[in-house]
Amino acid sequence: MSQELKVSRIRQGTVIDHIRPGMALTVLRILGIGAAVSHSVVVAMNVPSGALAHKDIVKVENQVLDEETLKKIAIIAPHATVNIIEDFEITAKHHISLPRALRGIIKCPNRNCISNQDHERVSSFFICEREEPIEFRCHYCEALVQAEQAELYA
Ligand SMILES: Nc1ncnc2c1ncn2[C@@H]1O[C@H](COP(=O)(O)OP(=O)(O)OP(=O)(O)O)[C@@H](O)[C@H]1O
Ligand SMILES: [Mg+2]
Numbered sequence: 001m002s003q004e005l006k007v008s009r010i011r012q013g014t015v016i017d018h019i020r021p022g023m024a025l026t027v028l029r030i031l032g033i034g035a036a037v038s039h040s041v042v043v044a045m046n047v048p049s050g051a052l053a054h055k056d057i058v059k060v061e062n063q064v065l066d067e068e069t070l071k072k073i074a075i076i077a078p079h080a081t082v083n084i085i086e087d088f089e090i091t092a093k094h095h096i097s098l099p100r101a102l103r104g105i106i107k108c109p110n111r112n113c114i115s116n117q118d119h120e121r122v123s124s125f126f127i128c129e130r131e132e133p134i135e136f137r138c139h140y141c142e143a144l145v146q147a148e149q150a151e152l153y154a
C-alpha cells in the first residue's frame with residue numbers, strides 16, 4: 001500500500017514546496033493566512049522529501065503571490081519552489097533564491113535608524129550578509145538582523 005498522504009488537489013492557486021521543516025507557519029503568517037481564511041489552505045509539515053530529508057509544504061487556493069510576498073518567503077525559505085496551479089495542473093515552477101538586497105521589506109530593529117523616522121521618507125534597505133543562518137544588515141545603521149526573527153513590513 002502507498003505510504004503517500006492523499007489530499008484533494010487545488011484547481012487554482014499556488015503550491016510552495018521544499019520549505020525548510022518548521023518554517024511553514026512563518027510562510028502562512030507572511031501570506032496573511034489565519035483562522036478567518038475563506039479559501040482552502042493545505043499545510044504539510046515535516047513530510048519526507050527524498051531519501052533523507054524532510055520538508056514543509058503550503059498549498060493555497062485562489063492566491064497568486066506578488067513580488068514582495070515572494071521576497072519575504074525567499075528570506076525565510078530560500079530553497080522553496082513556487083508552483084502555479086491552473087485547472088489542477090502546474091503551469092509554472094519558480095525556484096526562488098535569496099535576494100542580495102531588500103528595500104522596504106525588513107523593518108530595522110533600531111528605533112533610532114533613519115529608516116524608522118517617518119518624516120525622512122527613507123525606506124529600509126538591507127544587504128544580505130550571511131546565508132547560514134540568513135542575516136541581513138541595515139544599509140543605514142548597520143544593525144544585523146536574522147531573517148527568521150526579522151520584523152517584516154505588512
Ligand atoms: N493540483 C494540485 N493541487 C495541489 N498540489 C499540487 C497540484 N499539482 C501539483 N501539486 C503539488 O505541487 C508540488 C510539485 O509538484 P510536481 O509534480 O512538480 O512534483 P515534483 O516533480 O516532485 O517537482 P519538484 O522537482 O519541484 O520537486 C508537489 O508537492 C505536488 O503535490
Ligand atoms: Mg518533488
Ligand SMILES: [Zn+2]
Binds near residue numbers: 109110113139
Ligand atoms: Zn537601520
